[in-house]
Amino acid sequence: MSEQSWPSAISEIGPNLIRLRGYPVEELMGTLGFAEAIHLALLGELPDRATATILDAIFVSSLDHGTTPPSVLAARTVASTGAPLGSAVAAGFLAISKYHGGAIEDCMKTLEHAIAHAEKKNSTFVDAAATVVDAFKAKGQRISGFGHRLHTKDPRTTRLLALSDELGKSGHGVKMARAFVEVLAKSGTPLPLNVDGAIAAVLLDLKVPHTLANAFFMIARLPGLVAQAHEEQTRHKPMRTIDPKVATYDGPPLRHST
Amino acid sequence: MSEQSWPSAISEIGPNLIRLRGYPVEELMGTLGFAEAIHLALLGELPDRATATILDAIFVSSLDHGTTPPSVLAARTVASTGAPLGSAVAAGFLAISKYHGGAIEDCMKTLEHAIAHAEKKNSTFVDAAATVVDAFKAKGQRISGFGHRLHTKDPRTTRLLALSDELGKSGHGVKMARAFVEVLAKSGTPLPLNVDGAIAAVLLDLKVPHTLANAFFMIARLPGLVAQAHEEQTRHKPMRTIDPKVATYDGPPLRHST
Amino acid sequence: MSEQSWPSAISEIGPNLIRLRGYPVEELMGTLGFAEAIHLALLGELPDRATATILDAIFVSSLDHGTTPPSVLAARTVASTGAPLGSAVAAGFLAISKYHGGAIEDCMKTLEHAIAHAEKKNSTFVDAAATVVDAFKAKGQRISGFGHRLHTKDPRTTRLLALSDELGKSGHGVKMARAFVEVLAKSGTPLPLNVDGAIAAVLLDLKVPHTLANAFFMIARLPGLVAQAHEEQTRHKPMRTIDPKVATYDGPPLRHST
């Protein structure tokens, strides 16, 4: 390695040779699901089957949430000016920030902090959660991952935790998230675990570092942003002023995959 | 619907209700792979099993291509200034443009044009391809999807077409791409089908509109951009001037999934 | 110059040496206005006094246009999520595209085309304008730079052309723009020259290439986007859904600089 060169451990590229984390990419094609390849790219190793199923469930859960999120308004607004799809989704990504999408990372940090507290103090998870909840209340701060303006019992949360339990992947993260719910239920302001909080708990148990939490959300949401921006350019006239609150769903009625 | 309201057919959202193209999202979680959900979001319907396998293969094939693509240089450069991951990948997306990533859409249009020509003239695909190749040569233009600066026989191309054949999904798109290869082989400048061309042919046979071609590439590449930007922020010191040509791979050596 | 090196003619940088297009930057500081320095950076030479005054007028004219442009909605939406100002204005810039801000470049091309037509055919500017207007009508296309949804007699247009006349800078561009107005007035659909059209005409007479037209608009508009995004973050609560149509001005009442 010359003194100028710098290392990268992601892909090895040469003439007619493309390897992802050591695996020839053509051997992965046709055998690996996209979520498994994402795990390999981001964490360096192939996931086991249960992990892959949970990752697929996370990506599916967060793929889209209708027209109201700010990332969708930014993406549609840019798409409406005649910009290419790539510019529209880039603008959408810039709106995935502190108050939108950032809850997963914040909740992971809170859960990690509470777990470390329980281990250090040799206390129960509920006691540790109570201590952390009190600290947040004392500072007048919201705890990311709990409560939702619209969903009081988010079906994605229920499903994701059940899946993690069924597949034997629930660990300290999920246990601590449930401890928070228990503590909050007894407090004056009961707050449900929302989908960001459920994803945070499950990612923690899958050993995903919190520095990648926003990335998981962005990967999940990109197809939704593409669908929204593409619909804007193919169904609506350019340069309209988009009011996200008055969109009406006119897609297929309720249906079930068998 | 009030006169202000506007329609969207992607997601239906209500209290404790999230439906993607009509399907309750919690019913899709745990049963659907990410690639299947992407197909549902972008094209409106669930794919059959063979289509899902091919989509997974496309996403896996294009997930990353090392440190030299301009999208990676843009993403790493922004990551190196201490910006959040979302800003880094947004910058990467802005580099997916006419000369980078755009080849899939251009090649789809060329194949569609040649197929329409064959149908209109009632000619063979090889004759139609020859006419189109001549027209490109007369204008001194390159045909997107053919030739590669590095890969003379791209293993991803071979694998993707084989998979499409095996699964019975190869149609006019793949047939026409092969007609172009045949015509180019006989011309003075034989050019192989590259991975963009193979994806273009296969997406055509999966009934994906070319307006979504760039989007499929962006969805495939996002986890790669995340991995590159995250590696930049976790392995390298900030504000370095990144020379993409001198990166050296130091990840796992050749290995195989069983 | 080694074979790897590549040339740039903008700035020369060395230890304690910063030169812009050959001028030591410290000699320009305190003597040059920002608009003059912009001219030097983009076009390579210092402008004369009249040109500088017109450029200042262009930048002032397009600095802001309230809360309704899509670039403002994109910038405010991103700002509202807690993103940094740079991300907010980047999203705003992505909305300056074909249908927003692009009119200046399109109008410059139309005026150039008509001027070339008049010169080639040795016809009057009004005859050339009539030919071009007829061609647009035949194709059912709008002519960029004429007509405005809100302003029937835009005070910025009047002022900019008067200034260009007064300072002796009106040439073929302004003359042709007026020819278009004359032709359109006689047609069934009279359309006023809008501010984009006036800027296009004046930039043409200042020898600015149309490839830089969007850039002049972006440079003018950036402080407006900053003001809008900064106001969003300092006056409004985060994560609000922004409806640009219902903003109400509550700044200083009408006043005049003396």
Place this chain on the structure above:
Amino acid sequence: MSEQSWPSAISEIGPNLIRLRGYPVEELMGTLGFAEAIHLALLGELPDRATATILDAIFVSSLDHGTTPPSVLAARTVASTGAPLGSAVAAGFLAISKYHGGAIEDCMKTLEHAIAHAEKKNSTFVDAAATVVDAFKAKGQRISGFGHRLHTKDPRTTRLLALSDELGKSGHGVKMARAFVEVLAKSGTPLPLNVDGAIAAVLLDLKVPHTLANAFFMIARLPGLVAQAHEEQTRHKPMRTIDPKVATYDGPPLRHST
């Protein structure tokens, strides 16, 4: 004001009416320099003549700094892929972050903190600077605004402070910046005030809030990013791998404006 409406104090827009902070924009055109209009837009009031001259000097000082800054590499890389200028400069802006451009805001905060310390403790500025410098050293942190990898005596710094002195605008900010230089000179590691530090000191004395510091840098730098991206698209071939370290200046030789 209906309950939905929200206030904005920047521009008042109506049919044939465009007012910036209360002033009819057509009255500002031809009389106001761009820097004065920027001050009006961002701070709400017209600047006095001396302030306008200093703002012009700040914008001129930071307009461009050659090919090596990461914002230029990001902008040129995106421009090289055939993307529109707006996408290129948006990518450049995303690179203006913590480690690039952020020094002005950080330095303003440090100077404000030291000034507040001096006032609270009724100490000299040099004593307050010494206390703050010691605190930074104890934490092993660099002080933004001091030191430069290339310029040991930056001519922009010298000129900007001289101008501020001459025009009678130097106040607590400039005084405290000089106190830091004095303290650092006596310490083991003398560090000069760099151009970011000089701008920070001067902006403080012009009553610009530090939340707008990055914005002033972005406004100054945009024309430079445009010039770099435009040069990339007009002088260089597309999709080249850009090595910023080997660019060679080939513009006009040293010259002086009279």
